[in-house]
Amino acid sequence: xxxxxxxxxxxxxxxxxxxxxxxxxGTPLQLNDVARRAxxxxxxxxxxxxxxxxxxxxxxxxxxxxxxxxxxxxxxxDDAWRALAGYLxxxxxxxxxxxxxxxxxxxxxxxxxxTTELKQRILDIGTQLLARARDTGAARPDLAxxxxxxxxxxxxxxxxxxxxxxxxxLPAARRYLDTLLRGLHA
Amino acid sequence: xxxxxxxxxxxxxxxxxxxxxxxxxGTPLQLNDVARRAxxxxxxxxxxxxxxxxxxxxxxxxxxxxxxxxxxxxxxxDDAWRALAGYLxxxxxxxxxxxxxxxxxxxxxxxxxxTTELKQRILDIGTQLLARARDTGAARPDLAxxxxxxxxxxxxxxxxxxxxxxxxxLPAARRYLDTLLRGLHA
Amino acid sequence: xxxxxxxxxxxxxxxxxxxxxxxxxGTPLQLNDVARRAxxxxxxxxxxxxxxxxxxxxxxxxxxxxxxxxxxxxxxxDDAWRALAGYLxxxxxxxxxxxxxxxxxxxxxxxxxxTTELKQRILDIGTQLLARARDTGAARPDLAxxxxxxxxxxxxxxxxxxxxxxxxxLPAARRYLDTLLRGLHA
Amino acid sequence: xxxxxxxxxxxxxxxxxxxxxxxxxGTPLQLNDVARRAxxxxxxxxxxxxxxxxxxxxxxxxxxxxxxxxxxxxxxxDDAWRALAGYLxxxxxxxxxxxxxxxxxxxxxxxxxxTTELKQRILDIGTQLLARARDTGAARPDLAxxxxxxxxxxxxxxxxxxxxxxxxxLPAARRYLDTLLRGLHA
DNA sequence: GATGAATGAGACTTCATTCAT
DNA sequence: GATGAATGAAGTCTCATTCAT
Numbered sequence: 194x195x196x197x198x199x200x201x202x203x204x205x206x207x208x209x210x211x212x213x214x215x216x217x218x219g220t221p222l223q224l225n226d227v228a229r230r231a232x233x234x235x236x237x238x239x240x241x242x243x244x245x246x247x248x249x250x251x252x253x254x255x256x257x258x259x260x261x262x263x264x265x266x267x268x269x270x271d272d273a274w275r276a277l278a279g280y281l282x283x284x285x286x287x288x289x290x291x292x293x294x295x296x297x298x299x300x301x302x303x304x305x306x307x308t309t310e311l312k313q314r315i316l317d318i319g320t321q322l323l324a325r326a327r328d329t330g331a332a333r334p335d336l337a338x339x340x341x342x343x344x345x346x347x348x349x350x351x352x353x354x355x356x357x358x359x360x361x362x363l364p365a366a367r368r369y370l371d372t373l374l375r376g377l378h379a
Numbered sequence: 380x381x382x383x384x385x386x387x388x389x390x391x392x393x394x395x396x397x398x399x400x401x402x403x404x405g406t407p408l409q410l411n412d413v414a415r416r417a418x419x420x421x422x423x424x425x426x427x428x429x430x431x432x433x434x435x436x437x438x439x440x441x442x443x444x445x446x447x448x449x450x451x452x453x454x455x456x457d458d459a460w461r462a463l464a465g466y467l468x469x470x471x472x473x474x475x476x477x478x479x480x481x482x483x484x485x486x487x488x489x490x491x492x493x494t495t496e497l498k499q500r501i502l503d504i505g506t507q508l509l510a511r512a513r514d515t516g517a518a519r520p521d522l523a524x525x526x527x528x529x530x531x532x533x534x535x536x537x538x539x540x541x542x543x544x545x546x547x548x549l550p551a552a553r554r555y556l557d558t559l560l561r562g563l564h565a
Numbered sequence: 566x567x568x569x570x571x572x573x574x575x576x577x578x579x580x581x582x583x584x585x586x587x588x589x590x591g592t593p594l595q596l597n598d599v600a601r602r603a604x605x606x607x608x609x610x611x612x613x614x615x616x617x618x619x620x621x622x623x624x625x626x627x628x629x630x631x632x633x634x635x636x637x638x639x640x641x642x643d644d645a646w647r648a649l650a651g652y653l654x655x656x657x658x659x660x661x662x663x664x665x666x667x668x669x670x671x672x673x674x675x676x677x678x679x680t681t682e683l684k685q686r687i688l689d690i691g692t693q694l695l696a697r698a699r700d701t702g703a704a705r706p707d708l709a710x711x712x713x714x715x716x717x718x719x720x721x722x723x724x725x726x727x728x729x730x731x732x733x734x735l736p737a738a739r740r741y742l743d744t745l746l747r748g749l750h751a
Numbered sequence: 752x753x754x755x756x757x758x759x760x761x762x763x764x765x766x767x768x769x770x771x772x773x774x775x776x777g778t779p780l781q782l783n784d785v786a787r788r789a790x791x792x793x794x795x796x797x798x799x800x801x802x803x804x805x806x807x808x809x810x811x812x813x814x815x816x817x818x819x820x821x822x823x824x825x826x827x828x829d830d831a832w833r834a835l836a837g838y839l840x841x842x843x844x845x846x847x848x849x850x851x852x853x854x855x856x857x858x859x860x861x862x863x864x865x866t867t868e869l870k871q872r873i874l875d876i877g878t879q880l881l882a883r884a885r886d887t888g889a890a891r892p893d894l895a896x897x898x899x900x901x902x903x904x905x906x907x908x909x910x911x912x913x914x915x916x917x918x919x920x921l922p923a924a925r926r927y928l929d930t931l932l933r934g935l936h937a
Numbered sequence: 938g939a940t941g942a943a944t945g946a947g948a949c950t951t952c953a954t955t956c957a958t
Numbered sequence: 959g960a961t962g963a964a965t966g967a968a969g970t971c972t973c974a975t976t977c978a979t
Contacts, residue, residue, distance in 0.1 A: 201941090201943090223970090224970080224971090225968085225969065225971095226969095233943080233944085234943060235945070235971080236943065236944055236971090237944070240942070240943075241942095298540075299536075301543065335558055340541065340551070340554060343538070343540040343541040344555060346536065346540045347534055347535075347555070349533075350532065350536040351533025352529070354484075354485045354533065355525065355526065355529035365526065368522060369526070369530060369533070372521055373558060376557075376559055376561035376562025377558055386960090387959070387960095390959095390960085409952070409953085410954090411952065411953075414961095420960055420961035420962050422956085422959090422961055426959070431953090571958085572957095576963080576964080595947095595949090596949075596950090597947085598948095605964080605965085607950080607965085607966070608963090608965055609963075609965070612963070670912075671908075673912075705933075707930055711913065712923070714912070715912040715923075716909050716927060718908065718912045719905040719906055719908045719927070720909075721905075722857075722905045722908040722909075723902050724905075726856075726857045726900070726901040726905065727897065729859065737898065740895075740898060743934075744891075744894060744931060745930060745931050747934035748929075748930040748932065748933035749934070759938070762939085781974085783974075786941085791940085791941095792941050793975085793976095794938090794941070794976085794977085
């Protein structure tokens, strides 16, 4: 009930925090709902996030950044195959543990330019890692670079189909990815 | 024994046919919508299908049956690996080409007993095929039998993430499944 | 709270009646508002009238019909000038006494085909009456037939500007129209 | 005496300029909107113009002044009829070419005293011109002096009903006014 | 004086479901 | 059995206005 210039940032953070909770609960994001839970006016939420997508992407952004960062490290790994495998593992595990990320990754279009940028970077890293692994003879040439992200989405999705409890999902994800990686290994 | 019964059947068929159209169009199933297109009262649709899920499952049932039937044949194949691979290919391709099937397969709970029964049978067949392939030494032991269906859902999902046009989805599905199968092969 | 097939018509009538009240009060038409006053669900109002315009036009329709009917009689009047003058008087007075009609007449586009049809007919009659009056040498050629309706809207509008109380509007309208007619008379 | 005062004036001018643009575009005046386009805080706009009406009237004021000025000249014209006709033409043309003026002229109540004053002066001039024309025997006695402004509003409105494109409105306005003037001429 | 974030009432619209005929 | 009008909760979003800084 006491909003100020400085609190604009606080409010924004609060909204994102509430959204994160909802996402983790599996509750579908609704701007009204977020407003109520954050104890803010609807208008405030709309000012900060004009659409559900914008909010969801904001929620997912930190993870996207983490992935991108780790990906850049991976590019420096001498072992091309290990680098690729590690990166894909990261991608899958992140999606399995974060529904927001899973949704954003699977969506074709983005609400925020920042999201597009990060997704592009993540894609590019995958492209490079795959190319290196292929050039080294470590990876078979069957898969295209644009297959990588969809496949990681698919594997994450498979774990959601497989079991309701989040705990069970991680081991399942590992099994699925390992099998796939073995199939990709030359 | 009344002429009504014949009408009822006709109505039901019509509803399912319309629902199939909608599903193929990608239009979200809405019972009101179905009623309008089928030129029937909403009440009639509700009488036949109390929920959207019931209707969707009815739409998907023929495919589920096809899969089960083919699966039974697969069980008679001498080549355990070929049988398993063929079956999984069938599963994936069916889901890629039929959004109704994809949804029903991925859903944890069912509205109709018939659906549960068919899904169970499809699962059982998978279990047997995998067991045989494992016993023969054709399949690695990493994957559990309950992984099969989720994985096929995941691959189908990956193709939806990969591209909008239905045409592009089938080749993608093949790539994904082939890689996975290679990883599963002993 | 007891709606039936037969009452569909009754509800529709009720909605129109309420809308008429609101229009006459000068309250801006809002579908929600109408629903509340008619003691009906919002959905019911929306079913009958998808937009405010559709409702407003329905409210105005009877008057449009009256005008058209009278216009057809006017075409049979031997005195071309008297016919034209009478018709225009009718047009103005109707608009002055009915805000719904005034709005619908002034609007360029229509929600209901019926409205378009009636407006066209009213326009056509004006065209014919003006042509006849001109041919007879009774009317000067300055005004085009497409000027008639806008001018009547303008005169009605002038009376709304002139005074708030509906009672004062009619005499004002007569003054305005008489002056205009004198200017049009050859 | 503080530099702020100069800034305040600049801001005010800017707000009015932006409002003028919006009005000319046909965009409905919204104080938030104005603030954004003027690159000022909403609060600033509210400080200068507490309501939309106040702003709209400020936008219209220069035209009102022009009309008043020209009117004063008209009072000195020896030809009473020519003076009246010229004045009314001015009134109509101004309204046809300026939506802000049209709205302000048609509105019964004013937000700013300055507006009331100018409108009164414009009205008075009309009264005097009409009286003179009547006394000279140039104008018929049918119309009252309070009819003049509403009628000009009505004619302007008629041109808005008649056509969407601003270009077509002026000739139409001339036709309408000429006919009316002929009817008023003795 | 200027700022602009916050507010929240309220308008709009959709849709799953019921139930009288 | 069939019909389809009615319902109204619930979600969407806008915008005039306030007020702490």
